[in-house]
Amino acid sequence: MNRMLARRLVTNVSRMNVLMKSFSTQVAEDAGSLNEKLSKEHEKKQTISNNIQQYDVAIVGGGMAGMALACFLASLPMTKQLNVAIIDSNPALGSRLCIKKDDPPDPRVITVTPATISFLRDAGAWQYVEQSRHASFNKMQVWDYTGLGYTRYDARDVNKEVLGCVVENKVLHSALLSRVEATDFQKTIYPLRLTSMTLQPSSTSTVVDKFSSTASSSAQRNLAKLELSDGSSIYAKLVVGADGGKSRVRELAGFKTTEWNYSQNAIICTVEHSIENQCAWQRFLPSGPIALLPIGDKYSNIVWTMSPSESGHRKSMNDDDFVEDVNRALDYGYGPHPKSSLGTGDLFSWLNMDSTFSANQFFEIPPKVVKLASQRMVFRLSLRHVNTYASKRVVLIGDAAHTVHPLAGQGVNLGFGDAFTLSKIIAEGIALGNDIGEVHLLKRYETERKPANIMMMAVLESFQKAYTIDFGPLNVLRAAAFHGANYISPLKRSIISYASGDQKLPLFT
C-alpha cells in the first residue's frame, strides 16, 4: 500500500519534472544554463528513484547456460566489473549444496565436448569439476539393430586425449557457481520467478509522451523493467533469457518459435556394472537409440529414447525386468551383432595408409548391466528453434533458444557455445563504449550462433529421421554409412572434430 502511494507520488513528481523539462527545452537558452538546470533535475530524479535496483545484466534462469554466462562474464577482463542479477527460484543456487562423493550418481548427466571443456578451463571452472566425480571417455561405438555395420571412434584418431566427458548436472552447476563466487564478481541472486517484463521502446520522441509509464526517471525509462514474483522490480540494461525450453522470457518478449514434437520420450537412469566401463555406446533400435555413458566408479548412465507408450510401460515395470530389458536392448535383442569385418580392407585398401586407430578394432559387446542404481526419469522430446535470438534489450541463450534430440549429446554444448559467444560480444561492446542492450550488438551474437545451431540441428534431425525408418534398402544404406564412417579416415576425423565442437561445419573444412 505504502509502496503504491510512494510510486504514485514519484510519478507525479516526475511528471512535473518532465513538464518543466519540456518547457525549458522549447525556449531558446544558453547552453550553459540549460545544462545546469538539467543536472539539477537529474539529481532530484536520482534521489527519488533509489528504491528500484538497477543492473547491467539480468540473467533469467540460473541453470547450465545462465550460470555459464555468469561464469564467463566473471572471467573476462572487460566484463568482470558488471553488475549482474540472476533470477532463479531453484533453492540450489542460494545454499551451497554439499555433494557427497558416496552418493550414487544422479541420473541427470550431461556430456561435455572438448570444446566446452576448453571454455570452462579458460574460465577457471573446470578445476572444480575435476575435484568431483566425472568420467572422460576416449572410445565410442555406434551400431544398429540390423547388425549390418558398426563404427568405432577413438580419441587417438584425431590425436586427442578424450572424446568427451560425462558430468552430473549438479556437479557442473556447483562448479560454475563456485567459480563465480571465488571471483569478486558482483552478482545478486533473486530466488524468485519472473512474472512480467517491460522493454521500453527506443523512440526519442518528446518526453511528454512517457507520462503513462510507471518508471520513475527518464534514465531508467530506457531500461528493461522486470517484475518478480514477490512484487519487487529490477531494472536491467540487458535481459538474458536462459530459462530453458519453456522460457518465460521468450514468451514475454514475443519471440516466435518453430517447433514440433518427436512423439518420443526419453528414459534416463543410472545403472551399475561389475566392471569399469570406459567407452560410450550407442545402439539404434527401431523405436529410438539407447545410449550407455560411463560416469565413473563402475556406474553408467542410460539414455533410452522410445515411443510414449513404451516409455510408460518401461517406467512402471520392476527393476529386474527393466535391467533385463536394458541388457537385451544393448546386446542380444532386436537383431544380431555386427560382424567385425576387417577384411573389407580390399575395398578401401587404398586408404589403409592413413587408417585411423579405431578402424582396426573389433566390435565389442557393451558391459552387462547388473543393477539399477537410481529412479527412472522420463522426458518428452521435442525440437524447438526460436526465429530470432535477440531484440532490443533481450537475448536468448541455451534451451530457451533451441532444443534438440539427445542422440548426440549436443544440446547443452550448444548452450555453452551460446553463453561463450554472448560473453565475448558483450566484452567487445563494452570495449567500444556501446550500450550493451543495443540491437546491432545483439544481432552480431545471433549471426554468429544461429547458423551453427541450425546446422547442428539439421544434422541431428537427419540422423533421427534416418534411423527411425525400418525399410530394407534404407537399412543397407545405413550399414554402408556405418562402414564408410568406420573405414574412411578423413570422414571419421571430420565427424569426431565436428562432434567435439572443434569444427564449424560437418564437412568441407
Place this chain on the structure above:
Amino acid sequence: MASKLSYQLRNQTGAAIRRFLLHRFPNSSAATPSLLGIRCFSYGSSQTVSPIDPSASSPQELPQPRTSPKVELGAASASTSSSLKENELAKFAAISETWWDSDGPFKPLHVMNPTRLAFVRSTLCRHFKKDPCSARPLEGLKIVDVGCGGGILSEPLARMGATVTGVDAVEKNIRIARVHADLDPVTSTIEYCCTTAEKLVEEGRKFDAVMALEVIEHVADPAEFCKSLAALTVPDGATVISTINRSMRAYATAIFAAEYILRWLPKGTHQWSSFLTPEELVLILQRANINVKEMAGFVYNPLTGRWYLSDDVSVNFIAFGTLDSA
C-alpha cells in the same frame, strides 16, 4: 545525372582545376598545385560498386567574417557551397528526429560507428599511454566532438570514461543528442553546445583530443577549419579527422551508389569537389602544425554487412595526428 557527372568532370579539367585549387588552398606553394594536379588526373581505375557509407553528420563551420575575403576569390564555388550548406542544414534538421533510430536514415552511420571507434580507441590509448584492457581507458581525457550530430560518437566516448563536449551547428541535433544522452547516467555528463569550432577557439577552450569525423567535407574552408581544430588542441594533444577521398571510386560509391541507387543518404549530401585526398589532408594539417601519425581506411563487406579497418584509403579514411608541442 549524367549531365551532373559531365559538369563536374568539365569543372575538373584544365585551367578550371588550377583556378579551383588556388581558391581552395590559397596559401599553398607553387609546388603543391602540380602535386595536386597529378592527383586529380590519377583517378582510381577500379569502379567496383561496393556500397560505402559516408556518414551524414551535420555540416559545420560557417565561415567567419575574417575568412570571407578569401572565400570571395572563387565567387562561384563559394556561393554554391554556402547555399548548399543552408540546404544541407535544412535537410539534416528535417531528419534529425531519426538520429537514434538504428534502422532509419542514419543506419549506415550506426553500422560504421564501432569500426571508427576501434581506430579512435587504439590510437588514443597508444598516444596517451592508457591501458587498452580497461573498460574505461579514456578516463581523465577531455575530448571535443566537432559536428557531433545526435551524439553517435560522443556517447561511446563518454562510456569509455572520457569527459566529452559535443558541438554542432544545428540546434535540433543538439536537442536530440541531449535527450538521448540523458537516458543513461553515464552519458548524461556529456556537455552539448550549439556552436562552432571557431567560437570555441574564441572562448579559449582546450582539449586533449579533438574529433572531427565526417565533418571536413561539409566545410567551406578546410584549411581554416584545421587551424581551428589545432587551436582547440593542447600541445601534444590528438586530432582525429575522418572524411571521404576525392577519387573516382569514392564518387561511384559514396555519391552515386549511396545517394542515388541505395538511397542510404539524401541526394546532395556530399559534393565530390569538397572531398579531400589523404595527401591534401596531411598537407593542410601540417600547415596547422598537426603531424599525421596514423591513417587507415574503412571498407565495407556487403556479404557480412560490416565495416572493417584496412589500408585501402580510396573511399573512406580516417587520420590521427598530434599537435606539435613546439
